[in-house]
Amino acid sequence: MRTAFRCLTTAGPLLALLPSLALAAGIEVSDARIRLLPGDTPGAGYFRLHNGTEEPVRLTGARSNAYLHIMLHESMQKDGMASMHAVPSLEIAPGAGVELKPGGYHLMMMQRQAPLSIGDEVPVTLEFDGRDALPVMFKVVSPAAM
Amino acid sequence: MVLRAYLIPALVALVLAGCGGEDWRTTDISERMPALDFDLMNEDGQAVTWDDYAGKPTLMFFGYTHCPDVCPTTLAQLMLSIRKLDPALRDDLQVLFISVDPKRDTPEILKTYTDAFGPQFIGLTGTKAQIDAVTNRYRVTYTLGDPDANGNYDVTHSSAVFAFRGDGKPAFLAIQSDPPSAITGDINTLVRESQGG
Numbered sequence: 001m002r003t004a005f006r007c008l009t010t011a012g013p014l015l016a017l018l019p020s021l022a023l024a025a026g027i028e029v030s031d032a033r034i035r036l037l038p039g040d041t042p043g044a045g046y047f048r049l050h051n052g053t054e055e056p057v058r059l060t061g062a063r064s065n066a067y068l069h070i071m072l073h074e075s076m077q078k079d080g081m082a083s084m085h086a087v088p089s090l091e092i093a094p095g096a097g098v099e100l101k102p103g104g105y106h107l108m109m110m111q112r113q114a115p116l117s118i119g120d121e122v123p124v125t126l127e128f129d130g131r132d133a134l135p136v137m138f139k140v141v142s143p144a145a146m
Numbered sequence: 147m148v149l150r151a152y153l154i155p156a157l158v159a160l161v162l163a164g165c166g167g168e169d170w171r172t173t174d175i176s177e178r179m180p181a182l183d184f185d186l187m188n189e190d191g192q193a194v195t196w197d198d199y200a201g202k203p204t205l206m207f208f209g210y211t212h213c214p215d216v217c218p219t220t221l222a223q224l225m226l227s228i229r230k231l232d233p234a235l236r237d238d239l240q241v242l243f244i245s246v247d248p249k250r251d252t253p254e255i256l257k258t259y260t261d262a263f264g265p266q267f268i269g270l271t272g273t274k275a276q277i278d279a280v281t282n283r284y285r286v287t288y289t290l291g292d293p294d295a296n297g298n299y300d301v302t303h304s305s306a307v308f309a310f311r312g313d314g315k316p317a318f319l320a321i322q323s324d325p326p327s328a329i330t331g332d333i334n335t336l337v338r339e340s341q342g343g
Contacts, residue, residue: 073214
């Protein structure tokens with residue numbers, strides 16, 4: 001907690017400059033981005049989450065006014081085949097982190113409710129089991145961004 | 147052992163032919179896969195065959211547009227490899243993205259999708275029978291999952307990228323575990339070779 005507090009004190013003035021960094025109760029989210037795909041095709045949301053609390057946290061999903069449905073998914077590669085399946089929740093141990101990234105865990109963001117452009121920022125609320133939801137600004141990036 | 151017994155005569159044949167063959171850093175499929183051939187539908191909804199695309203080195207990938215993670219990641223990796231090519235050679239390559247999900251991937255949707263990656267990316271799809279003919283030819287499979295409450299369904303598909311020479315002859319196969327530098331290097335070799343050097 002002390003580390004998180006010190007981090008907040010020193011980084012506080014910088015936070016306004018870092019819209020993709022969210023800090024709440026020791027949960028840090030960084031590099032939050034939505035890889036935009038054209039038309040009505042679903043996009044993927046990626047971010048890094050660090051659990052700086054002393055308790056395990058369980059990420060259960062996300063919501064946003066910008067998309068009708070958001071699901072936590074995982075891509076798998078096995079025997080040259082790619083597949084994707086829904087993940088009910090992700091538990092992150094105290095002091096540990098998880099990275100949602102291309103080819104692994106991601107938010108599948110379906111049925112965009114309004115046009116978005118690369119460079120836009122979209123508020124997305126991450127939901128947790130038994131603790132407050134965490135609003136995070138996601139940056140809209142190109143379909144070719146990694 | 148079977149593979150070795152098979153490879154030695156193939157290598158001897160290559161040396162005797164004087165063409166040397168390429169030392170692909172990904173998987174060589176020149177003796178293991180048939181030449182490119184298909185009957186599909188293009189982004190304008192018209193029937194096309196390989197003959198309509200012949201002449202350019204070609205990368206082929208099976209996927210679907212409602213695939214937010216793996217498909218764009220693969221296409222993005224190919225796009226990054228293409229950007230590393232000599233600018234004069236970039237348009238000498240084409241990437242055929244074959245959708246195995248024709249129910250959702252109409253020609254218009256495919257066009258919008260592939261245009262987001264660049265002019266080299268071309269979407270193709272077809273009837274189930276047409277798609278199955280291509281996937282069977284390259285010994286890959288795909289399955290469409292059951293729709294969820296929102297009507298969304300997942301598609302399990304081959305994640306490999308097949309590479310062919312301009313005359314449709316098979317060259318190499320890149321899989322997800324191949325290092326990006328190996329894939330970029332092989333694409334570069336394929337395109338340069340088609341230039342005659």
